[in-house]
Amino acid sequence: MDASKPIGIFDSGIGGLTVAHAIKTRLPNESIIYFGDTAHLPYGDKSEAAVQAYSVKIADVLLQKGCKVIVIACNSASSAAYELLKEYVGKKALVVNVIDPMVEYVGIHYRNARIGLIGTRRTIDSHVYQDKISELDQQIELCSLPTPLLVPMIEEGFFNNRISDEIIEAYLGDPVISDIEAIILGCTHYPLIRKQVVAYYNEKVHVLDSSDITAVYLKDLLEANHLLSAEQSGDDVFLVSDYTRSFEASTKLFFRERVELIKYALWE
Ligand code: DGL
Numbered sequence: 001m002d003a004s005k006p007i008g009i010f011d012s013g014i015g016g017l018t019v020a021h022a023i024k025t026r027l028p029n030e031s032i033i034y035f036g037d038t039a040h041l042p043y044g045d046k047s048e049a050a051v052q053a054y055s056v057k058i059a060d061v062l063l064q065k066g067c068k069v070i071v072i073a074c075n076s077a078s079s080a081a082y083e084l085l086k087e088y089v090g091k092k093a094l095v096v097n098v099i100d101p102m103v104e105y106v107g108i109h110y111r112n113a114r115i116g117l118i119g120t121r122r123t124i125d126s127h128v129y130q131d132k133i134s135e136l137d138q139q140i141e142l143c144s145l146p147t148p149l150l151v152p153m154i155e156e157g158f159f160n161n162r163i164s165d166e167i168i169e170a171y172l173g174d175p176v177i178s179d180i181e182a183i184i185l186g187c188t189h190y191p192l193i194r195k196q197v198v199a200y201y202n203e204k205v206h207v208l209d210s211s212d213i214t215a216v217y218l219k220d221l222l223e224a225n226h227l228l229s230a231e232q233s234g235d236d237v238f239l240v241s242d243y244t245r246s247f248e249a250s251t252k253l254f255f256r257e258r259v260e261l262i263k264y265a266l267w268e
Contacts, residue, residue, distance in 0.1 A: 002068065003230065004234075005068040005233075006067050006234065007031070007068065007069050008059075008093070009035070009070075010034070010059075010077070011034075011036055011074040012037050012038075012042055012054075012076065013247070014036050014038070014251055014255075015073075015151070015189035016034070016074050016188045017036075017073075017255040018189070018209075019071065019073035019188055019211045019214055022212045022215035023071070025212075025215065026215040027222075028232075029229045029230070031236055034236070035062060035241075035264070036238070036241070037058060038240045038243070040054050043074060043077055043122060044119075044121055044123065044187070051077055051122065054266070055072070059088060061239070061264065061266070063089065068093055069222065069227070070085065070089060071096045071097075071098075071214070071218060072098065073188055075122075075188060076119075078097035079122060079126035082097040094221060098188065102208065102210045102213055103133055104217070106184070109182075110182055111138045111139065112139045113182065114140075114142075114143065114181060116205075117129050117145070118146075118185065118187070119144070119147065119186030120148060120187055124146040129142060143176055144176075144177075149167055150167070150168075154189045154190075155250065160193075160195065168200060172197065172201075181206065183207055184208045184210075185207065185210070188211070192253060194207055238262065239264040240263060242263070243261055247261060
């Protein structure tokens with residue numbers, strides 16, 4: 001592995017750009033190859049087997065392009081395909097997901113606490129957060145709620161407005177996730193509604209999103225493996241398995257700057 005090689009990042013679509021943005025902010029010398037599987041989104045409602053098949057296909061593309069690390073910037077794919085990808089990729093690249101960095105963070109900061117988790121059905125039903133947090137053995141009580149309406153709502157540009165406030169209120173008011181000290185935003189789209197969630201709880205509940213936590217984790221991992229790029233290393237590339245203008249327009253919401261999307265079909 002060579003430190004000057006790019007960081008590969010993938011998601012079901014453009015939501016993972018929140019993670020890509022955090023990585024670029026923490027690691028400005030690194031170049032990234034982002035892959036958004038827009039042909040198959042959403043992953044949140046797909047079977048585990050389908051998400052695994054897409055993830056392996058995308059890993060092949062990122063390996064072909066010489067990536068030194070593959071970041072699974074999607075909770076649904078992290079919960080369905082991380083173990084498989086790690087085995088599949090072997091020594092060719094490092095593999096990082098967005099769940100382990102969060103679990104590690106929660107383990108350090110929320111011992112004995114009751115915390116909430118919201119995410120797609122795929123993520124919540126997988127129980128991966130629950131299993132990993134239980135393994136910490138730190139008496140953390142995790143309560144989870146699937147919130148499937150939030151991804152389409154955000155993709156349609158409904159956030160920071162009254163309608164989205166009401167939907168968020170309806171979900172967060174569910175007794176299943178009451179009396180919590182912190183809430184994990186377990187989906188890479190949710191940083192866009194972070195402010196609204198903070199406001200809902202009147203700043204009394206800590207709102208944790210995985211984008212920056214994953215970027216810090218990645219930085220430490222690259223450093224430990226002597227894989228941090230010493231100097232600005234090449235252009236960023238943004239690939240999507242299906243292209244529409246509306247995808248390109250939405251990238252600005254998630255990456256904070258407009259990017260040029262290049263179509264790259266996964267299956268011919
Ligand atoms: N980005 C995905 C996640 O973090 C959500 C979008 C989808 O369902 O594909 O779970």
